[in-house]
Amino acid sequence: MTAVATPGPPRAARGPAVLAARLFGSPLNVVLTLAVAWAAWSLAAPLVRWAVLDAAVLPAEPAACRDISGACWSFVVAKSGQILFGIYPIEERWRPTLVCAVLLGLLAYSLRPAAWRPHLAALWAAALPGVLLLMFGGVAGLSYVATTMWGGLPVTLILTVTAIGGAFPLAILLALGRRADLPVIRTLCVLFIEVTRAMPLLSLLFIASIMLPLLLPEPLLPDKFFRAMIALLLFAAAYLAEVIRGGLQALPPGQAEAARALGLGYWRTQRFVVLPQALALVIPSLTNTIIVMIKNTSLVLVVGLFDLISSGRAALADPEWSSPAMETYIFIASVYFALCFGFGRFARALERRAEATP
Amino acid sequence: MTRETPSPAADLAVEVRDLHKWYGEFHALRGVELAVAAGERIVICGPSGSGKSTLIRCINQLERHHAGVVRVDGLEATAEPRRLEAIRRAAGMVFQSFNLFPHLTVLENCTLAPVRTGVATRAEAEAHAMALLGRVRVADQAHKRPGQLSGGQQQRVAIARALCMRPKIMLFDEPTSALDPEMVKEVLDTMIELAGEGMTMLAVTHEMGFARQVADRVVFMDQGQIVESAPPGDFFAHPRHERTRAFLGQLLH
Numbered sequence: 001m002t003a004v005a006t007p008g009p010p011r012a013a014r015g016p017a018v019l020a021a022r023l024f025g026s027p028l029n030v031v032l033t034l035a036v037a038w039a040a041w042s043l044a045a046p047l048v049r050w051a052v053l054d055a056a057v058l059p060a061e062p063a064a065c066r067d068i069s070g071a072c073w074s075f076v077v078a079k080s081g082q083i084l085f086g087i088y089p090i091e092e093r094w095r096p097t098l099v100c101a102v103l104l105g106l107l108a109y110s111l112r113p114a115a116w117r118p119h120l121a122a123l124w125a126a127a128l129p130g131v132l133l134l135m136f137g138g139v140a141g142l143s144y145v146a147t148t149m150w151g152g153l154p155v156t157l158i159l160t161v162t163a164i165g166g167a168f169p170l171a172i173l174l175a176l177g178r179r180a181d182l183p184v185i186r187t188l189c190v191l192f193i194e195v196t197r198a199m200p201l202l203s204l205l206f207i208a209s210i211m212l213p214l215l216l217p218e219p220l221l222p223d224k225f226f227r228a229m230i231a232l233l234l235f236a237a238a239y240l241a242e243v244i245r246g247g248l249q250a251l252p253p254g255q256a257e258a259a260r261a262l263g264l265g266y267w268r269t270q271r272f273v274v275l276p277q278a279l280a281l282v283i284p285s286l287t288n289t290i291i292v293m294i295k296n297t298s299l300v301l302v303v304g305l306f307d308l309i310s311s312g313r314a315a316l317a318d319p320e321w322s323s324p325a326m327e328t329y330i331f332i333a334s335v336y337f338a339l340c341f342g343f344g345r346f347a348r349a350l351e352r353r354a355e356a357t358p
Numbered sequence: 359m360t361r362e363t364p365s366p367a368a369d370l371a372v373e374v375r376d377l378h379k380w381y382g383e384f385h386a387l388r389g390v391e392l393a394v395a396a397g398e399r400i401v402i403c404g405p406s407g408s409g410k411s412t413l414i415r416c417i418n419q420l421e422r423h424h425a426g427v428v429r430v431d432g433l434e435a436t437a438e439p440r441r442l443e444a445i446r447r448a449a450g451m452v453f454q455s456f457n458l459f460p461h462l463t464v465l466e467n468c469t470l471a472p473v474r475t476g477v478a479t480r481a482e483a484e485a486h487a488m489a490l491l492g493r494v495r496v497a498d499q500a501h502k503r504p505g506q507l508s509g510g511q512q513q514r515v516a517i518a519r520a521l522c523m524r525p526k527i528m529l530f531d532e533p534t535s536a537l538d539p540e541m542v543k544e545v546l547d548t549m550i551e552l553a554g555e556g557m558t559m560l561a562v563t564h565e566m567g568f569a570r571q572v573a574d575r576v577v578f579m580d581q582g583q584i585v586e587s588a589p590p591g592d593f594f595a596h597p598r599h600e601r602t603r604a605f606l607g608q609l610l611h
Contacts, residue, residue: 252455252457254457255459257420257453257457258459259459259470259471260420260446261420261446261450261520262446262470262471262520262523263443263444263446263447263471263523264475265443266439268474268475272470272474273459277460277461280461
């Protein structure tokens, strides 16, 4: 090193010495460190004892849980089929299993940017009817299973994928419509968004399941499952539309002007210039709204659909077992956590990709 | 060319007749008349708020006029989307704030419109874009994002992007006003080259050196009207109108 060499920026010190200084550097820090450690231990120790040390996992029979003080995971193991697939006929359970595998596999596949080509839309367009056909049956030797017999994870997944997948394009149209030049379109979009947003999802689901049958004649009335699906879709669309509108408003008007000045029409301007930028701007709020909507699908239990939570509650009704509710809900929560956390990570990766292109 | 009803305006690149435009109560354009022959180069100047940007934006219909006639390359502007797209293809535009698309590379900025409007295949559009980027001397930046370029480079890309649609007319809306002083010249040089190639040009600018060098006519606007229109020699030496003299006086001091 010569005398004229300019020093780099000061580096933050690291290592065990620094950690020790931070944790025990002053009397106050010593007290705080010990207090936090004691609190963490007194919370974690009983939890570990309950969930792991004193818990029963196998054998998966009621006897396993009779003389234990910890968690009865045996119940979850024994009832996992019922929790995941509800009252779907047991001999046909391979069908909802395949449905879940297809949907989860396709979701995972869709997360890779390399897959974002036109064939992906075609793949989904083929998968959704295929999945419904597999659930319904009634063709190709498959026995017919009514939606009243559906339950658990496939219901949650189908509702999530169709409601959010359908809501997203609708939300884009609503957001664009709300900024349209034609007053009729603008008014209709504002009306839809404001009315839908001002209603609790619960009441929207009740309208779909109870009021609609009073208004529509039987042949025109869709199945209860699809009525709930449409209610979720419309509700999600109203919220997503407002998030997307935020992105549209944040974009300088010069972008759309430049595209129009190049001779691009309205739709091409939106598709190639405005939306790619506007959506990238609102990825965090989109993620937020979509995760809320994934969890909202559990509300369909109030109109008598058997999603994960309702089928878990149904499994708990078995008198053979001592109703290990906590274990069941932890299991269900972990399924929701996996879905939502997975989506959150995906959104973060998407955001980083958008940031990498200034 | 045979036309059913030959009018004296038939070979005009741009024709504006009795053009009126309001923003709410504000009467921004008050009966503007302007005829630009093919190959002609017009510089429009005037104080801020005089309507010069509004006029140029009415020509490619980024702003809709309320009364009067706008004809570009023989096409009368109507609200019909196909007609508007044809007019905008005939008249390229360069903005004060560049308005490059930040999510696309420089090359993609140039090829987006030709490819998506079906004017050219991707290969044709890329070859043409690279040639034009070479002409404005930013070919080496083709695969960067606009945000990585200097202001002068960005504005030259914006010129190349407009030229990619093979326009017959180029509209410039204060193309050097947002640039750092040292970058003004590189953009003006590009515009001068373009003028030398016979492009029909309408430029809103306060660069009077540019006006002297390339303009066939200088148009002075004030309060939504064209006050004076003359070849640059006459315009600068003998401004006839009092408001023109006041404006030029301010510009020079």
